[in-house]
Amino acid sequence: MQEKKVALIGFGNVARVLARLLVEKQPVLQQQYGFSTRVVAIGTGHHGMALNPAGIDVEQAIALVNSGQSLESLSTLPLPESMLDLIRRSEADVLFENSPVNHATGQPAIDHLRTGLQCGMHVITANKGPVVHAYRELTDLAAQQGRHFLFESAVMDGAPIFSLFREPLPATEVRAFSGVLNSTTNMIFELMEQGHSFAEAVARTQQMGMAETDPSNDIDGWDAAIKVAALSTVILGIPLTPAQVERTGIRAITSAMIQDARAAGERWKLVCTARRAGEHVVARVAPERVDSDSPFYSIRGTSSYVQFETDTLPGLGIVESDPSPRTTAYGLLADLVNAVRHD
C-alpha cells in the first residue's frame, strides 16, 4: 500500500469538501487503487498554515477555520514563511491548488503549481486561471518531471470533460464545441422568466452566492469566455485568451425579450461556441434564443452543458445537472486517482 502525502493550498468550501471526501473514500482508494492519502500541509490566505508530516486532522482544521481561528495550532513544525515555502517544505506527493485566483493573470495559482511541479509533485487545481494562462508551461514542466498537471474541475465542476479526450476519445479531431457554461446567467434568465426584473434577478443570484458583488464577471460573459478559452486551449489544442473570444453579455436582454421568447416556446441562453478554422479558432459568447428541440433548452438553474463535434462523432453532448461543491471535489479526487495511477 502506497501512501500519498497531500498538500491543500487554499482551504475554502471546495477544498474542505475535498478533505472530507478523501477521508470518506479511503476504503475504495485503498482497495481498488492501492493507495491511501494523508494531508500533511494546509495553506490559507486568512487562516494561517499548518505543516504536520504525521498527518493533519481534517475535522480539526475545518472546525478551526469555521470558528475564525488560525490553523497554526495544528502545525508540528516551525511555520513556513510563505505559501511557496509551505509547498517546498511539505514534501507532499500531490498538491491541490484551490486558492483565490486572479482571472486576468492566473496568479498566485500558477506560482503554486509551478513550485509543486518543481518539487516533483503531481499538481491538481479547480482553477481555470492556470489553464488559460499557463497550460503549455505547466504541462511541459509536468512532462519533464514525470508528473501530472490536471484540472478536471476547472470547467463544469466534476463532469469529465478533459479526461473524456484522454482515454475514451483517442484518434479523433475535435472541430467545434458549443454549450451553456455559465450558471449565473442561466439562473438570471430563469428568474426573469418567472417575472423578476433583470436587477432583481441579479440581486437574487448574489443572495444565492452565485454572482459576485460585482456581477460583471458573469453577466458580461467573462466567466463563459474563460471557460471557452480553457476548452479551446486544451481540447482543440489552440491557445486562446478570454479577450480573443468575441463576447456579448446579457445586459441588453430585457424582460420583454424574455417574455417574448417564452410566448414562442423559446428561452434565452448565454451560448458559448468555438469552431476550428485552420490553425485558428473562432470563438463567441453571446445570448441566443433556443427552442425546445435544442439540448440547451432543458439546461436549467445551475446545470450546464457542452457538446462536441469531431471528425468521427457528429454530436457528443455532456450534461451536468445540479452540481454542488461535492461535485467539484469529486473532479479533484478523480484527478488524484488518475495522477497516481501509474506512479
Add this chain to the structure above:
Amino acid sequence: MQEKKVALIGFGNVARVLARLLVEKQPVLQQQYGFSTRVVAIGTGHHGMALNPAGIDVEQAIALVNSGQSLESLSTLPLPESMLDLIRRSEADVLFENSPVNHATGQPAIDHLRTGLQCGMHVITANKGPVVHAYRELTDLAAQQGRHFLFESAVMDGAPIFSLFREPLPATEVRAFSGVLNSTTNMIFELMEQGHSFAEAVARTQQMGMAETDPSNDIDGWDAAIKVAALSTVILGIPLTPAQVERTGIRAITSAMIQDARAAGERWKLVCTARRAGEHVVARVAPERVDSDSPFYSIRGTSSYVQFETDTLPGLGIVESDPSPRTTAYGLLADLVNAVRHD
C-alpha cells in the same frame, strides 16, 4: 513501430466502414499511438472468407462483397474450414467481431470472441449479445490472457459510455441510470407527432432500414431492455438479463395520445430506467410523457441519451446526436487504441 494484425469477423456495413476508417486513421495511429494495422483475415456468412498474412486490400474486399462475389479470391492460404478455424489460423493480434448475432443467446459472437481470446487476441465487438450473455466469462478470460474484451459500440454507437467509467470516473458508485436508448421507437413517435398512424410510422422506419421486418425487437422494448441489461451488467456491476427488465412496449400508444401530449407541450419517449437496490437492480422500459424541461424531450430522430446518478455526481448525461455507421466504427477504433495502448 508495432504492427497489429487485424481479423474482421463479420463484414457488414459497420465492419466495412471500420476497415476504411483504419486506413484513414493510419497516420494518427502511427504518429500518436505508435502502431499500424494490417487486415489479415475477413470472415463473412454469405461472402466467404479470406486469409492473407501479407494484408488484404480492403477496397478490393468491399468491391467484391458489394458486387455479390466471394472474398475467397483474396486468400493466399488454403481456405479455412469454419469461422473458428479462420480465427485460429489468422494469427491476428486484434479480433473485431461484428457478425449477425442471436440476441437470445449472444451466439455465434460469444464463440468467436472466446476463441480469439484463447488465441491471445484482444477482442472487440459492437454486438450487445456477448455483453449481456457472457460479460463475466469473457472479461475473466481476457484478464487471464492479459488481453482486453471491449465493446464501446454495443450501446449508443461510438459515444463513450463504458470507457467513461474506466479512467474518467474512478472511485464513484453508480446508483442509477435512465435514458432514451432505442432510436426506432423514438422515430416512430416523431412520425406520429407529424400525423402518421402507428402502422404508417412503423412502415416508414422499416423503409429507413431502422426497424426489422418483424419490428417486435424495437416496438416491444426488447432492444431497449438488452441495452439496459448491458449497462446494468457492466456499469452497475449487477448481472441482468433482458427478461429481468420490466418491459412495456409502445403498441398501446395511440395517435390521440401523441397529439394529447403535444397539445400539452410534452412528448412520448420509450424511457429506460435502472436503479440499484442493495445487491439487485430494479430496471424498467416503458413509454412515458416527458415535458420540455426534461433532457429527454430534445432527443430526436436517431439521437440517444443516457444519464447517470452516482454518489458524487447528481446527474451526468451523455447525448449522442445523429449517429451513423462511421460513429459505430469509431467506437470500435477507440477500443482498438485502448486495447493495444499498454501492449
